[in-house]
Amino acid sequence: MQFHGTDKYYLNPELKEIVNIAMAMEKPLLVTGEAGTGKTQLAFQISRALDLTLEEARCKSTFKGEELCYVYDTVLRLNDSRFGTEESGRDVNNIWDYLSFGPIGRAFMADDRRVLLLDEIDKTDSDTQDNLLDVLEDGSFIIREINHKVKAKYMPVTVITSNAKRELSDPFLRRCYCHHIPFPDMEEMSRIVRLHYPEIPAPLMDSALAVFYQLREQGFEKPPATAELLDWLGALQLDGVKPPLSPDTVPFLGTLLKRTQDLLHHKKEKS
Amino acid sequence: MFLPFFYQLRDQGIPVSLKYVLEFYRALEKGLAPDLDRLFILMRLIFVKKVEHFDVFEQAFAAYFLGGEGDSIPRFSLQAWVEKDFSRWLEEELAKGTLADDALEKLSLTELLQRFWEVAMEQREKHRGGHTWVGTGGTSPFGHTGAEQEGIRVEGDSLHGSALKVIESRRYLDYAASATLRAENLRQVLGALKHMAPAGPPTELDVDATIDQTCKNGGEIDLVFTRELRDRIQLMVLLDNGGASMRPYLDLVKLIFGLMRDQFKDLDYYYFHNCIYGCVYSDAQRLTPYPIYQMLRRDPETRVIIIGDANMAPAELMLSDGAIDYFSKVRVPGRDWLWQVRDYFGHSVWLNPIPRHRWPRESQTIFQIGEIFPMEDLTLAGIRRAVEWLNSGAPPKKASRQAAALRHAQG
Numbered sequence: 001m002q003f004h005g006t007d008k009y010y011l012n013p014e015l016k017e018i019v020n021i022a023m024a025m026e027k028p029l030l031v032t033g034e035a036g037t038g039k040t041q042l043a044f045q046i047s048r049a050l051d052l053t054l055e056e057a058r059c060k061s062t063f064k065g066e067e068l069c070y071v072y073d074t075v076l077r078l079n080d081s082r083f084g085t086e087e088s089g090r091d092v093n094n095i096w097d098y099l100s101f102g103p104i105g106r107a108f109m110a111d112d113r114r115v116l117l118l119d120e121i122d123k124t125d126s127d128t129q130d131n132l133l134d135v136l137e138d139g140s141f142i143i144r145e146i147n148h149k150v151k152a153k154y155m156p157v158t159v160i161t162s163n164a165k166r167e168l169s170d171p172f173l174r175r176c177y178c179h180h181i182p183f184p185d186m187e188e189m190s191r192i193v194r195l196h197y198p199e200i201p202a203p204l205m206d207s208a209l210a211v212f213y214q215l216r217e218q219g220f221e222k223p224p225a226t227a228e229l230l231d232w233l234g235a236l237q238l239d240g241v242k243p244p245l246s247p248d249t250v251p252f253l254g255t256l257l258k259r260t261q262d263l264l265h266h267k268k269e270k271s
Numbered sequence: 272m273f274l275p276f277f278y279q280l281r282d283q284g285i286p287v288s289l290k291y292v293l294e295f296y297r298a299l300e301k302g303l304a305p306d307l308d309r310l311f312i313l314m315r316l317i318f319v320k321k322v323e324h325f326d327v328f329e330q331a332f333a334a335y336f337l338g339g340e341g342d343s344i345p346r347f348s349l350q351a352w353v354e355k356d357f358s359r360w361l362e363e364e365l366a367k368g369t370l371a372d373d374a375l376e377k378l379s380l381t382e383l384l385q386r387f388w389e390v391a392m393e394q395r396e397k398h399r400g401g402h403t404w405v406g407t408g409g410t411s412p413f414g415h416t417g418a419e420q421e422g423i424r425v426e427g428d429s430l431h432g433s434a435l436k437v438i439e440s441r442r443y444l445d446y447a448a449s450a451t452l453r454a455e456n457l458r459q460v461l462g463a464l465k466h467m468a469p470a471g472p473p474t475e476l477d478v479d480a481t482i483d484q485t486c487k488n489g490g491e492i493d494l495v496f497t498r499e500l501r502d503r504i505q506l507m508v509l510l511d512n513g514g515a516s517m518r519p520y521l522d523l524v525k526l527i528f529g530l531m532r533d534q535f536k537d538l539d540y541y542y543f544h545n546c547i548y549g550c551v552y553s554d555a556q557r558l559t560p561y562p563i564y565q566m567l568r569r570d571p572e573t574r575v576i577i578i579g580d581a582n583m584a585p586a587e588l589m590l591s592d593g594a595i596d597y598f599s600k601v602r603v604p605g606r607d608w609l610w611q612v613r614d615y616f617g618h619s620v621w622l623n624p625i626p627r628h629r630w631p632r633e634s635q636t637i638f639q640i641g642e643i644f645p646m647e648d649l650t651l652a653g654i655r656r657a658v659e660w661l662n663s664g665a666p667p668k669k670a671s672r673q674a675a676a677l678r679h680a681q682g
Binding site: 017018021024025027074125174178179 | 313319325491
């Protein structure tokens with residue numbers, strides 16, 4: 001099984017190798033990098049390109065890790081034991097009717113290899129991360145209530161993303177393959193743009209990219225990234241804006257700069 | 272294979288463990304590095320876990336693989352490696368007596384490989400600069416008692432028929448207690464430091480209480496929710512940063528203190544010199560005082576760690592005008608200040624960078640302070656015990672306080 005990117009996703013040759021190595025070694029791949037560099041997209045595209053089902057977990061700070069494996073619905077079972085009827089189709093005596101599985105659980109129990117995305121792992125606290133990595137490394141977890149071990153039939157292709165807002169612990173890093181996606185340079189960026197807007201006229205793109213990279217260098221709190229650029233180019237084309245563009249009068253500035261501070265800052269720079 | 276390169280990485284400060292090396296060999300066997308480019312990516316994935324190491328790695332890689340050694344990658348087989356190099360090492364170790372001859376039965380292959388790796392790295396450090404192969408010229412610090420045994424078999428082939436020297440198996444060494452402090456094992460120990468307290472809204476179903484309530488309710492379901500347990504630890508570190516006596520331990524203290532800062536979100540730290548009188552300081556230059564009375568209004572559940580050598584003139588501890596700073600107007604002896612802190616913060620401990628076995632020789636104040644705070648040294652075992660003290664929150668040793676007072680009066 002080899003990953004070669006898709007028609008909607010420009011894949012850096014290095015990243016392609018990395019994904020393939022991680023798949024061959026059955027190791028989780030931790031991708032870090034600025035927002036908008038396609039960290040999360042990577043998992044979607046692997047799933048698309050290899051035709052594997054994607055299991056997705058968007059991390060929250062309250063996660064303890066276990067709910068990504070399974071959830072045991074005690075309240076429902078209690079309720080059924082009191083008020084339950086045949087119609088529910090659940091058997092109160094059978095705990096399996098009250099277990100539901102999270103993305104990790106589903107990926108492990110599936111009869112095919114799946115892509116598992118743990119998005120923004122840095123939002124969870126370090127205990128959760130360590131617990132999760134144990135689970136992912138062994139490819140198994142235990143349903144505590146019945147002491148039943150769920151073992152992965154196929155190790156999922158695991159992609160973990162992190163904005164590196166918080167430092168991840170050493171043991172965590174040790175168990176992953178880590179890759180930092182650098183922000184694409186202008187040439188790579190034009191290829192990415194071409195994938196999304198094959199029809200875009202070259203002068204518009206060149207001029208827009210120049211403005212875009214100039215804006216990025218102004219040290220905004222949230223510098224515009226690929227996603228913003230694509231939105232902006234979409235807006236420019238819909239409106240039929242003609243090049244050349246200048247950084248001083250950027251149409252649809254709101255699609256590029258999202259923070260009020262940044263917008264104000266930009267206005268001040270101009271005047 | 273590639274051992275010199277791994278040494279090089281290690282020299283450059285990239286931690287290379289046996290686990291990585293084996294993983295790398297496994298990947299090679301899978302044919303994941305058919306060319307130099309992919310070898311580069313593979314190695315980086317396996318060995319480099321932090322962005323700050325990328326550059327160092329790239330340079331080491333370029334120096335080793337592109338520095339005139341040619342870019343051909345010899346075919347690699349883990350099997351052959353185990354049979355040739357590793358077996359040779361094993362043979363020599365057995366001959367020298369550094370490995371007990373029953374080790375082969377007792378230790379798994381991974382354990383043996385681990386040993387091999389440790390020796391390789393150790394020797395590298397001894398003969399820095401040379402690429403000496405493992406097993407040549409190493410000396411063994413272990414004694415031996417002669418014993419004869421025949422027919423040790425590795426991979427089905429008899430290695431030795433002659434007498435093999437036996438030593439006590441190194442397995443019985445208490446690795447944990449004698450292990451040197453490294454960032455890694457320290458982090459593990461500090462990880463045990465927790466204060467679980469209920470937090471947030473009651474959202475977690477208390478199954479036992481629910482069943483109880485439901486029974487009392489005659490079978491009508493009555494759900495009982497509790498608040499979740501979360502780690503709410505607050506940590507305060509008081510650091511003795513004054514005087515020449517602490518200087519030899521600077522690096523050690525820095526390491527530990529740095530780790531604590533990484534690990535705990537709620538960490539406050541203050542500085543003092545030798546003993547605490549009336550206040551500690553929030554800056555290392557000890558210019559901004561933080562009075563003790565203010566400190567004693569904090570949450571008493573705060574965990575307090577004092578790091579200092581507790582080595583001072585007895586007068587500093589015992590006399591009311593003992594404060595080392597002549598301008599200090601405080602007229603309460605240091606010992607009483609320490610008791611105040613100890614009485615208020617039940618979860619407190621004193622960490623002394625002086626190794627425990629030297630305490631009796633250093634200063635009597637070490638023992639006097641040791642009667643106030645549980646005192647541990649900065650070894651891994653010491654810190655582990657200190658974490659236990661902090662978690663259990665041993666009550667202040669009132670009894671020993673009286674005894675100390677008595678002894679003081681008598682003495």
